[in-house]
Amino acid sequence: MKKISYTISVFIIFVILILTGLGCQDIKKTVKPEPSSSPPDTRIAVQVVQPKMEKYVETLIFSGFTETPQTIPVSFVLSGKIQSMNFEVGDEVHQGDLLAEIDPKIYQSQVETAQSNVGLAQANLNKVYAGAKNEEIEIARLQALQAKIQYQQAEREYKRFKAVYEEDAVPKRDFESVENQYKLSKKQWETAEEQYRMVKRGATEEDKQIAGANVDVAQSSLNQAQVQMEYTTLNSPVDGTISKKFVEPGTVVGGGNPVYEIRSQGGMDFIINVPSVHIDKFTIGMKGTVTFVDVPDEIFHAKVREIQPSADDLTRSFQVKLRLSGTPHERRLTGTIGKATFKIGKETVGAFLPISCIMKKQDRKEFYVYVINADDTADIKYVQITRIKDDQGMITGDISDKDRVVVSGQEYLNPGTKVRIVEVLNSRKLVSPDKEEDTEEDQQKL
Secondary structure, eight states: OHHHHHHHHHHHHHHHHHHHHHHHHHHHHHOOOOOOSSOOOOOEEEEEEOOOEEEEEEEEEEEEEEOOOOEEEEEOSSOEEEEEEOOOTTOEEOTTOEEEEEOOHHHHHHHHHHHHHHHHHHHHHHHHHHOOOHHHHHHHHHHHHHHHHHHHHHHHHHHHHHHHHHTTOSOHHHHHHHHHHHHHHHHHHHHHHHHHHHHHHOOOHHHHHHHHHHHHHHHHHHHHHHHHHHTTEEEOSSSEEEEEEOOOTTOEEOTTOEEEEEEESSOOEEEEEEETTTGGGOOTTOEEEEEESSSTTOOEEEEEEEEOSSOOTTTOEEEEEEEEOSOGGGGTOTTOEEEEEEEEEEEEEEEEEEGGGOEEOTTSSOEEEEEEOTTSBEEEEEEEEEEEETTEEEEEESOOTTOOEEEESGGGOOTTOBEEEEEEEOGGGGSOTTOOOOOHHHHHHO
16 A cells, blocks of 8 residues: 555656646746847957157168278389488378489479570560561672572573583583583572562561460470479378388389388278168268267268269179268277268158058058048058158158057058047157167168
8 A cells, every 4th residue: 555655656746847847948938038238349449649740851871891091102203213212111291291302303404405495486486576687688688699690600601501512512411510500509599589588578477476386385395394393203192101112212213113102091981882772862972970889979070982883793782982081090990890870851750650550552652551530430641651760660741640540450441440449559659769760771671
């Protein structure tokens, strides 16, 4: 009896559990989720910065080194025997100092001869313009008269011999001798007559021009002889130190053969290599400054004095030589490494921004940034990159310190995109604190 009662109790409990489960299932099916209180935010989250505008002049910096001071061989222009030498190796000399002399005797005699020729030519010119004197005219008349008399005598003799010769009374050679004498005397008489007429008439304009030209030629020869006389002395072309002495007094040297070698004490050059992208900005005489690692607190002014006409085949850069002012040679800066700085162009106004926020159109060479309008929509403004320092770029263009420029999230934007500003950055923290000018690596990025 107890066993039957237990079985019935278990069955009743099982039935109750099944009914309870079905009831709960129906309740779950009838429960509906509560609607959301607001729609999802689809705006793009961005970070922005209000740029700080700064004045800027494009600056180029190039590393380089000083060139060994120039050594200059000095020599005579003329050949000659060295008469004196006034300096030894190690002596300091100044520009214009008399270094040596060659024997001037032969060149002095050339000057004296040229001076005499000038005097003779000038005297002849004076005579041509003054005209002949009465005594000279009378002498020319008498000479012409004498020549006429001689001619008349020769003519009579010629006629006599001719008649005899035609009768075969004299040899042919005797007749020819008389005939030649007759012709010669006739020519002498004609010449004397012409000379008499010229002296009496005076010099022609052509005679005056010829006489003047002779004076010019003689004066030119004198000038040349005097210049050669100056070349018998040898003067120092620069300030420097005698580094070599090639000959001794008494030696005969040829023109152009070195006598001394001078190491220049000034005019030290600083050598830089300029990439082809910047070489058009350089001109002869362009000014810059140079600083050295060994003397970082001192600035040397410099000018461009030489630009290599062609680029190096390997680096594609141009060698540029700067002439340093001051006395860098006295600080023993030969071969010292330094950097040259140049200010290029006019002052511009721009702002520093991270390079990552500056976009570029793929099909064009234009750069732009995204800015946020007052209605929190994105828009673009075109800019130019004028300077790069580390990961920052200075931009110019239609940009102001009132703009809100996107510096994070710009890759998801298009013009008109709605945005949500999550942070406004401080522009000062974006700029390199040392404010150092562009380096060569930065310049290559432009």
